[in-house]
Amino acid sequence: MSSSGAASSQASGSSWTAFLKSIASFNGDLASLTAPPFILSSTSLTEFSSYWCEHPAIFAAPAKEPDPKKRALLVLKWFLTTLKQQYASRSEQYGNEKKPLNPFLGELFLGKWEDEAGTTDLISEQVSHHPPATAYSITNVPTGVHLEGYNAQKASFSKTINIKQIGHAVLTVPSPSGGEPETYLITLPALHIEGLIFGSPFIELEGATYITSSTGYTAKIDYAGKGWISGKKNSFTASLYPTGKEKDILYSVAGQWTKDFQIHAGSAKHSGKDTLIESYDPAKAPTSKLIVAPIEQQHPLESRRAWSKVAAAIAKSDLDTVSIEKAKIENAQREMRNKEKAEGRVWQRQYFSVNTDAPDKVLSTLGPVVGVPDHGDAEKTGGVWRFDPVKAEKAKELHRMTPEEIAKVAKELLGQ
Numbered sequence: 001m002s003s004s005g006a007a008s009s010q011a012s013g014s015s016w017t018a019f020l021k022s023i024a025s026f027n028g029d030l031a032s033l034t035a036p037p038f039i040l041s042s043t044s045l046t047e048f049s050s051y052w053c054e055h056p057a058i059f060a061a062p063a064k065e066p067d068p069k070k071r072a073l074l075v076l077k078w079f080l081t082t083l084k085q086q087y088a089s090r091s092e093q094y095g096n097e098k099k100p101l102n103p104f105l106g107e108l109f110l111g112k113w114e115d116e117a118g119t120t121d122l123i124s125e126q127v128s129h130h131p132p133a134t135a136y137s138i139t140n141v142p143t144g145v146h147l148e149g150y151n152a153q154k155a156s157f158s159k160t161i162n163i164k165q166i167g168h169a170v171l172t173v174p175s176p177s178g179g180e181p182e183t184y185l186i187t188l189p190a191l192h193i194e195g196l197i198f199g200s201p202f203i204e205l206e207g208a209t210y211i212t213s214s215t216g217y218t219a220k221i222d223y224a225g226k227g228w229i230s231g232k233k234n235s236f237t238a239s240l241y242p243t244g245k246e247k248d249i250l251y252s253v254a255g256q257w258t259k260d261f262q263i264h265a266g267s268a269k270h271s272g273k274d275t276l277i278e279s280y281d282p283a284k285a286p287t288s289k290l291i292v293a294p295i296e297q298q299h300p301l302e303s304r305r306a307w308s309k310v311a312a313a314i315a316k317s318d319l320d321t322v323s324i325e326k327a328k329i330e331n332a333q334r335e336m337r338n339k340e341k342a343e344g345r346v347w348q349r350q351y352f353s354v355n356t357d358a359p360d361k362v363l364s365t366l367g368p369v370v371g372v373p374d375h376g377d378a379e380k381t382g383g384v385w386r387f388d389p390v391k392a393e394k395a396k397e398l399h400r401m402t403p404e405e406i407a408k409v410a411k412e413l414l415g416q
């Protein structure tokens, strides 16, 4: 879909109808969904990890707040400010949510933000292919605020495409008083696609998610679409309370995660002008631009370099070339997996490792509060993936490659 979803779907009406028929018999595997050409995106899912930090100053802000409950509120605020980027930025005016590229194992997306918050580094890696899972690490260098997590999706069809996110994120905030760093376990919202029938797909969030902290605070966020709570799309209400005391609301937040929302002290029941702490309008908050190395300087497994031929063909709507170039990557990957199997080895992830400490410390302490099992749904994501700083250090070395080494990797792993 080009600029207006509805308009271009009229032009491509028959292929959209065929697509709708095909998803009615959808088997839950998002990768196997054969979307019409105008709904193909040239962006890989590994890039989506950057949505967590398009406002680095808001991400880093908790590190400077001495009061633990206000810190928990700042974490909740940051989370809420990421929602528009995560779920609506690709589909700003019209519903034109496209089908992202399905990452290959080992695919990387690396970048950084440079702004008033200093340098914030992003690492995203496809850590599993069957089942597909993406892991990420985001660190604001001056403050040490660090986010890591991993996610996979489980899709089903009932009236529309429904997606459950499997995985979680963990935010670490160094204590401003110099004590132990605090951790926040964050769960991920379920979503469904709206507007499918009209050829203008967009995301609506549903259900509830949580953020619970090692300092004893929990936030619950309830999502609702048009027709529920406020009758407006992308609505939510959130409350922050001492863990286990859901009725003792310290702060409440309500509004639309795409338009504007208000943060109040105390329960929403008593909120008025006198309790208002802040109004935030995600549509007016400028994002910081992610800096990504020019394609020719990227590692051959970096997303934009690896998919460059596919992306160019999608831009020209040259479907034959899209299929040929995608097949080269898929075939090379298949051969590599066969080779690894024959040699009794597995693909070495460059930045993340499966946590072998069972049960995981964060999940066993904070997981029960928010319903995350201590095994982290590992069988659905290939493991509980944690950032591995030792590997990340080695990766710097590995990324210093000669042109011959680059050509070898591109041939062997991507068929290019």
Ligand code: HC3
Pocket (backbone or CB within 6 Å): 030, 035, 039, 045, 048, 049, 051, 086, 087, 097, 098, 099, 100, 151, 153, 161, 163, 165, 193, 201, 203
């Ligand atoms: C469901 C989704 C792929 C997964 C995307 C995720 C859940 C990935 C992790 C990010 O942090 C948040 C996120 C945002 C959007 C999610 C995508 C929306 C649509 C896409 C489907 C695979 C495409 C469905 C095809 C079509 C034509 C209906 O858009």
